[in-house]
Structure formats: structure tokens, C-alpha cells
Amino acid sequence: MPELPEVETTRRGIEPHLVGQQLAEVVLRCAKLRWPLERELVATLPGLTIRAVERRAKYLLLRLDRGNLLLHLGMSGSLRVLPQPQPPGRHDHVDLIFTSGVVLRLHDPRKFGALLWCPGEPLQHRLLRALGPEPLSDELNAHYLRKLASGRKQAVKPFIMSQQVIVGVGNIYASEALFRAGILPTAPAGSISLSRWQRLATAIKQVLNEAIEAGGTTLQDFTGGDGKPGYFKQQLQVYGRAGEPCTACHEQIRQIRLGQRSTYYCPRCQS
DNA sequence: ATGCGGACCTGTTAGC
DNA sequence: TGCTAACAGGTCCGCA
Numbered sequence: 454m455p456e457l458p459e460v461e462t463t464r465r466g467i468e469p470h471l472v473g474q475q476l477a478e479v480v481l482r483c484a485k486l487r488w489p490l491e492r493e494l495v496a497t498l499p500g501l502t503i504r505a506v507e508r509r510a511k512y513l514l515l516r517l518d519r520g521n522l523l524l525h526l527g528m529s530g531s532l533r534v535l536p537q538p539q540p541p542g543r544h545d546h547v548d549l550i551f552t553s554g555v556v557l558r559l560h561d562p563r564k565f566g567a568l569l570w571c572p573g574e575p576l577q578h579r580l581l582r583a584l585g586p587e588p589l590s591d592e593l594n595a596h597y598l599r600k601l602a603s604g605r606k607q608a609v610k611p612f613i614m615s616q617q618v619i620v621g622v623g624n625i626y627a628s629e630a631l632f633r634a635g636i637l638p639t640a641p642a643g644s645i646s647l648s649r650w651q652r653l654a655t656a657i658k659q660v661l662n663e664a665i666e667a668g669g670t671t672l673q674d675f676t677g678g679d680g681k682p683g684y685f686k687q688q689l690q691v692y693g694r695a696g697e698p699c700t701a702c703h704e705q706i707r708q709i710r711l712g713q714r715s716t717y718y719c720p721r722c723q724s
Numbered sequence: 725a726t727g728c729g730g731a732c733c734t735g736t737t738a739g740c
Numbered sequence: 741t742g743c744t745a746a747c748a749g750g751t752c753c754g755c756a
Contacts, residue, residue: 455749487732487751511750528750529734544734563733565750580752607727616751623749672749673736713729715747 455526457588457621458664459675459683460511463532466678467557468506470534471515474551475502483546487527487567490547494570498522498549510584510620514575521575527565533558534678585619588657593619595651602642602650609645610638611712613657622657625670625692628717630656632691637723638716639709663688691717 455463476498481490501517508514513532515522526532535556541548547559547568559568571578586592601618602609613619614627622630631638633656636649645653664670669683672693676682690700695708695717704721 459749525750527733528748530749561733562735563748563750565732605726611727614750625749670749675749712727 455511455530455669455675456623456626456664457508457511458626458661458667458685459669459677460508460513460526460621461665462669462677462683463526464506464508464513464678467532467534470555470678471503471506471551471557473502474553474555476500476517476549477552478548478550480548480550481546482541482548483564486546486561486564487525488569490568491570494568497570509576509581510587510616511623512581516575519572521571523567523569523571523575523578523580524559525567527561527563527567529563530559530561530566531676532678533560533676533680583617585615585617588619588621588661593654593657595647595654598650598654599645599647602645605643606641608639608711609636609642609653610716611714612642613653614712614714619657621661624714624716625672625689626657626660626664628692629660629690632718632723633660635723638711638718691719693717 479495479498481495484490501519503515504518505516507516511525513524535558537554538550538556544562545558545560549557575581602612605612610627610631613622630653634653636653664685667683667685667688668677668681669675670685671682672686691706694706697706699706699719699722702719702721704719706717707720709716
């Protein structure tokens, strides 16, 4: 489900409810998500207080006064803050219960998400260490992209979705950014000119920023920490619109499969 | 080094 | 209406 805008929306939704909260109890109802859930969480976390809720790539970082929790929502994960404990529904796999009674609940039907305990610096964790730059930072620019793409034959869409290249761009926003930049998703990354990388870098920043503003994209069941859906779906110009007219030129939007992912583009606007 | 396909898991939708 | 196949927001890993 969540790409960067949805994770950031979630972060903003839960942060004000969690900072300063002291953990009372951890309830694990599922043996494993992406990885086996560490039983030591149940013994280690009670008593610790959340100092900050940060995001790196599509990971949420809960910084505690000692150690950190790394959270990834996978394809279908979502978080809710509940004012008090409630009976769990289907796929409500984890509850973090605080001394105030507030509960942070992780819901994840497909179980591709992750919850990891990280005693040391989370940015040095093996899963985060090799990640590329944040797309909304100045590190993402045309020169960086051209240099990294040099000599590479991979299609530009899977290239920009690779988290070693840039983080946060998933399947929806990759198609949207390429449409805005007028670049075919199948163009080999190594063949793209500096000026087109410039347009793409700008498009990525714009589409992510606009999606964050709208509270993310809700396709089926995404909700931010407050349970509200995101409204960016209405602003999608190509994703999920196969056969419909292009918003710019009225040509039919096409759908192809690229790297096992559905990919949408306008054959007239993108070259 | 790069790039691809498979795997993980459940739910929903499209098609016969 | 009911069954089956394909597909869905991610990404790690192993292999060529």
C-alpha cells in the first residue's frame, strides 16, 4: 500500500499522539510479518518512552529513550492510534499499549510489513544503511540521477523505484512522475539526457509533495493514523486509468507490465 | 555489478 | 451464481 506520501501521512497522523507516551505492554498476535516478530519486544519495551517519530524512506522510526522500533508497512499495512484498548479485528497483529491507555495498532492483511527492534542507531541498520537519498531533499537532482544511471540498461521506471537509487517512489508515483516528465517508462535509464533527468527530479518532488498534501492515495483501504483515507487518488493522471483518455491530449492511456509491475503511460505525451 | 524472477501472504476483482 | 486466475501500494534474496 504505502509509498512515501502514505508513510509520511501516517507519521504525521500518529506523531502528536505518541511523543512522550510510555509503553506499558506489547501484544503480538501474529508469529511473523515479513520476519519473525522478536518475542523480546514484549519484555524489553515496557517502561520505555517514545521521544520522536521519524521517517526514513518508507520506514517509520520510533525513537525511544533507549533503542528504536523500525516499522515498515509493506503493501497492506496501516497504523491506527486508539484512545483506549479495543478488541482486535482480523489482521490486527500488534498493539503497543501505553500507560495512558492509548494504543498504537498495526493492521496488515498481507503481512509484508515489518516491526524490528533496533538497540543501536537505526540509520545504520542493515536494511536502512544502503538506501538512496530522500526524494524531497536536495540530494535528489539531475546530476545525481544521470551519474547513477550512466551505463545502465534498466528501464527508467524500475530504476527510479529502486530504493538504492531514490527512496520512497513506489509503483503509483513512478508512473505519475514519468507522465509529468514526459518520459516513457521503458526508456533505458542510461539513455536519458540531463535535461530530462531535471524534469523527472522535479516531477518526483512535485507529485510526492502534492500527494502528502492530499493525505496520500487510498486505493482500497489505506488510512492515516487517524483513520481517514487519502485523497490523492482523484489527482492520479495515469495510474489505474488504462483505456481512459489522457488528461492532456485525450489519447488512450496504456497499461503494460514492467518488472512484474503494472505500468501506465500516455503514448503521445511520453517519449 | 547489474538485473531479473521468485518468494512472502491475504483479499478483491475479472473472466469464464 | 460460482469457481479460478490474475492482480494488488513492497522488497529481500538468489541466480544468471
